[in-house]
Amino acid sequence: MRQSQLFTKTRREAPADEVSKNAILLTRAGFINKEMAGVYDFLPLGLRTLNKVMGIIREEMNKIGGQEIFMSSLQRKELWERTGRWNDQNVDVWFKTHLKEGAELGLGFTHEEPISNMLEQFVSSHKDLPFSVYQFQNKFRNETRAKSGIMRTREFIMKDLYSFSLNEAEHEAFYSKVAEAYKTIFKRAGLGDKTYMTRASGGSFSKFSHEFQTVCESGEDLISITNEENKEAINKEIAEGDLEWQKAVEVGNIFTLGTKFSDPDLKFKDENGEAHNVFMGSYGIGPARLVGTIVEVLSDEKGIVWPKEVAPFRVHLVSLNQNEVAEGIYKTLNAEGVEVLFDDRDLRAGEKFADSDLIGIPTRVVIGKNYSENQMLEVKERNSEEVRMMSTEDLLADLRK
Amino acid sequence: MRQSQLFTKTRREAPADEVSKNAILLTRAGFINKEMAGVYDFLPLGLRTLNKVMGIIREEMNKIGGQEIFMSSLQRKELWERTGRWNDQNVDVWFKTHLKEGAELGLGFTHEEPISNMLEQFVSSHKDLPFSVYQFQNKFRNETRAKSGIMRTREFIMKDLYSFSLNEAEHEAFYSKVAEAYKTIFKRAGLGDKTYMTRASGGSFSKFSHEFQTVCESGEDLISITNEENKEAINKEIAEGDLEWQKAVEVGNIFTLGTKFSDPDLKFKDENGEAHNVFMGSYGIGPARLVGTIVEVLSDEKGIVWPKEVAPFRVHLVSLNQNEVAEGIYKTLNAEGVEVLFDDRDLRAGEKFADSDLIGIPTRVVIGKNYSENQMLEVKERNSEEVRMMSTEDLLADLRK
Numbered sequence: 195m196r197q198s199q200l201f202t203k204t205r206r207e208a209p210a211d212e213v214s215k216n217a218i219l220l221t222r223a224g225f226i227n228k229e230m231a232g233v234y235d236f237l238p239l240g241l242r243t244l245n246k247v248m249g250i251i252r253e254e255m256n257k258i259g260g261q262e263i264f265m266s267s268l269q270r271k272e273l274w275e276r277t278g279r280w281n282d283q284n285v286d287v288w289f290k291t292h293l294k295e296g297a298e299l300g301l302g303f304t305h306e307e308p309i310s311n312m313l314e315q316f317v318s319s320h321k322d323l324p325f326s327v328y329q330f331q332n333k334f335r336n337e338t339r340a341k342s343g344i345m346r347t348r349e350f351i352m353k354d355l356y357s358f359s360l361n362e363a364e365h366e367a368f369y370s371k372v373a374e375a376y377k378t379i380f381k382r383a384g385l386g387d388k389t390y391m392t393r394a395s396g397g398s399f400s401k402f403s404h405e406f407q408t409v410c411e412s413g414e415d416l417i418s419i420t421n422e423e424n425k426e427a428i429n430k431e432i433a434e435g436d437l438e439w440q441k442a443v444e445v446g447n448i449f450t451l452g453t454k455f456s457d458p459d460l461k462f463k464d465e466n467g468e469a470h471n472v473f474m475g476s477y478g479i480g481p482a483r484l485v486g487t488i489v490e491v492l493s494d495e496k497g498i499v500w501p502k503e504v505a506p507f508r509v510h511l512v513s514l515n516q517n518e519v520a521e522g523i524y525k526t527l528n529a530e531g532v533e534v535l536f537d538d539r540d541l542r543a544g545e546k547f548a549d550s551d552l553i554g555i556p557t558r559v560v561i562g563k564n565y566s567e568n569q570m571l572e573v574k575e576r577n578s579e580e581v582r583m584m585s586t587e588d589l590l591a592d593l594r595k
Numbered sequence: 596m597r598q599s600q601l602f603t604k605t606r607r608e609a610p611a612d613e614v615s616k617n618a619i620l621l622t623r624a625g626f627i628n629k630e631m632a633g634v635y636d637f638l639p640l641g642l643r644t645l646n647k648v649m650g651i652i653r654e655e656m657n658k659i660g661g662q663e664i665f666m667s668s669l670q671r672k673e674l675w676e677r678t679g680r681w682n683d684q685n686v687d688v689w690f691k692t693h694l695k696e697g698a699e700l701g702l703g704f705t706h707e708e709p710i711s712n713m714l715e716q717f718v719s720s721h722k723d724l725p726f727s728v729y730q731f732q733n734k735f736r737n738e739t740r741a742k743s744g745i746m747r748t749r750e751f752i753m754k755d756l757y758s759f760s761l762n763e764a765e766h767e768a769f770y771s772k773v774a775e776a777y778k779t780i781f782k783r784a785g786l787g788d789k790t791y792m793t794r795a796s797g798g799s800f801s802k803f804s805h806e807f808q809t810v811c812e813s814g815e816d817l818i819s820i821t822n823e824e825n826k827e828a829i830n831k832e833i834a835e836g837d838l839e840w841q842k843a844v845e846v847g848n849i850f851t852l853g854t855k856f857s858d859p860d861l862k863f864k865d866e867n868g869e870a871h872n873v874f875m876g877s878y879g880i881g882p883a884r885l886v887g888t889i890v891e892v893l894s895d896e897k898g899i900v901w902p903k904e905v906a907p908f909r910v911h912l913v914s915l916n917q918n919e920v921a922e923g924i925y926k927t928l929n930a931e932g933v934e935v936l937f938d939d940r941d942l943r944a945g946e947k948f949a950d951s952d953l954i955g956i957p958t959r960v961v962i963g964k965n966y967s968e969n970q971m972l973e974v975k976e977r978n979s980e981e982v983r984m985m986s987t988e989d990l991l992a993d994l995r996k
Contacts, residue, residue, distance in 0.1 A: 199660070199662075199726065200662070201662055201714070201717055201718075201723070201726045201728065201759075202717055203716075203717055227713045227716075229666070229667045229669065229670070229671065229709060229713075230669070230671050230700075233667045233669045234667065235664060235665065235666040235667055235709075235713060236664060236665040236666075237664050238662045238663060238664060241663055241664055241665050244665070259600070261600075261601070261602060261639045262639060262642055263636060263637060263638050263639060263642055264636065264637040264642050264645070265630070265636040265637075266630045266634045266635065266636055266750050267668070267733060267735075267750055268630065268631070268634045268690075268735070268749060268750050269630070270630065270631050286695075289669075289692045289693075289700075290692060291690045291691060291692045291702065292690075293737060293749075294687075294737050294739050295739070299631075299690075301692065301702075308630060308636075312628045312630075312636060313602070315604075315628075316602050316603055316604055317602075322602070325600065325602045327602065332668060332733055334668075334669070336694060336695050338695050338696070348669060348694075349667050349668055349669050
């Protein structure tokens, strides 16, 4: 994409109404726009990154057999009354609204109730199990704390996966598969080194659950690393004894639900015709929180530093008064399938470099006087100070690695 | 995908609570699930089709330079009060809710107000124009009529494109480009023959607008074809005189907004430093309504007939007690990049064929006794009665066409 066409612009100054690092940098770089506290729009660069993250998650969910669906935000009261989760005393994050005819509706903050209800029509025999279903769907949560940028918002896309098994043993096997998939996701998103599978409370569903916690100064949780090599930790909420605590952000969680949401109506008959409730699990990742965490953890004083797999573009091609030759290289890179942001704007080098550092695309390729003199590109990785002189062919070979 | 793994099942009977053909067929075939009147979930087959439709629209929007974003559903009251569209007397489709702190919020039914507001930070000079921005975003409309299946719902993804031009002439040029893109979209979605660019009322924005209307018995509009060759029509709401009317479904619309939403704050300075309001247009397509219209218009007594570009899969591979060889052909097709639903279930041929007709995948490939005897596949297009005997190589060549 040509940067001269991009409708967003970078800002030198932090927005006055933001305190979190992720919101400040993402706003300055033109990735997001704030509609109100805890509610953000994704602008072209931000949506590209969000889509990259969702693409990684989707691939890993498909690999473990997840079937993708898309459920509604609008929720019928009756379904949630059965489990006691309609009441505002029990669930304090509902946004509620109503139909013109008067019936009260909720805006889903999760989907255990409607998905169990929906599946009653499809599950009857043990032969129908196991399977798992996931979606990327906008959740609504009426948060009172909404000062963490895109890490805790009132409206956000969540990847929620639900599993349906014959029994606890079958469930445990799938639960382990999800844990491995989650590790792969956080690794691909560039957070593998700092993310720990953390034993935590199971809330109202089970005794324990697992969270994936990324060590981060702005995190709201406290964890203690119990095994650095295996990347294991424990959440302070369930720990006994005197441990060393670090702040961390919960980037994912996996829950054993048991039969809480399948009871009474989501049942299957076993080989002997006996009815049992389906054994369930649920597994969440908030893609935007993951984007926010990447910014919190990996940025530097100049701006954002995107890992390759989640960057909005792979290459930032910066032309310094060389638009004619740069145009040719831009076309070559595009033809090779490389995603390029082409800074073809009429600005000084210093401004272009500052924008490039702020936006944080992994590889910056400058076409300046080294090119006009000896056809060499100046190639610099965002997370390194080294500038390498390369021919276009060598750059392409490097990008293919 | 293996059909034995798909969690949905087909139904022989129409659901008791549906009257529209699209909802009946899509429910029977396992594409959608009804949460309540006018609110549907998309199940794996349905989501695949919806994604195909969105993919076509996205490609055509990108071709005309549209920049994709993703805005919030939650809307601040103040923005809509300025244009008079907060009031329920003026806009009768709002779903409203409120923050815990008490402030009233709306759930966006469209996005002219927030997008104009958001763009004030990016537009200042004539050099910033023109550009266009689009999104696929969940809209909420508190409809009292919600009996048309997925063609008129209370919650739906809409592709809304907004254009920002210097003046009316520049706007008109882009408006024509969008009209051409829309024609391409409806053609690719299989509705080209029955879809007419229709002059209609401009509502409160302008004297006229254009709708894209697909001739369809269950449509809520009446149009008269004014030029069959050029696919032009007029909506009864603005027609004078005695014409012949046909029922039609509005599958898209394009509006000249002028400066209604840019006034007073979305301005640019011209070469002389003089300020002007940006000239806007808005352009909508509801992907789910398009899916519903395809079902209404193209299905037959046996089920759905998907056009190739929007089908959930390209090939329905049906094994009749030949799972071992079918497995090999399934792998070959997958390796060639063909999207295949593989009916590996242990059912009678008649049931498999009935399901295949109901689901409506364009090409059915049967592996039965013709295969065991002479390695020939029985290939039948969903919209034809002819059965062709083909080798796997010939099938692949045929699919590549």
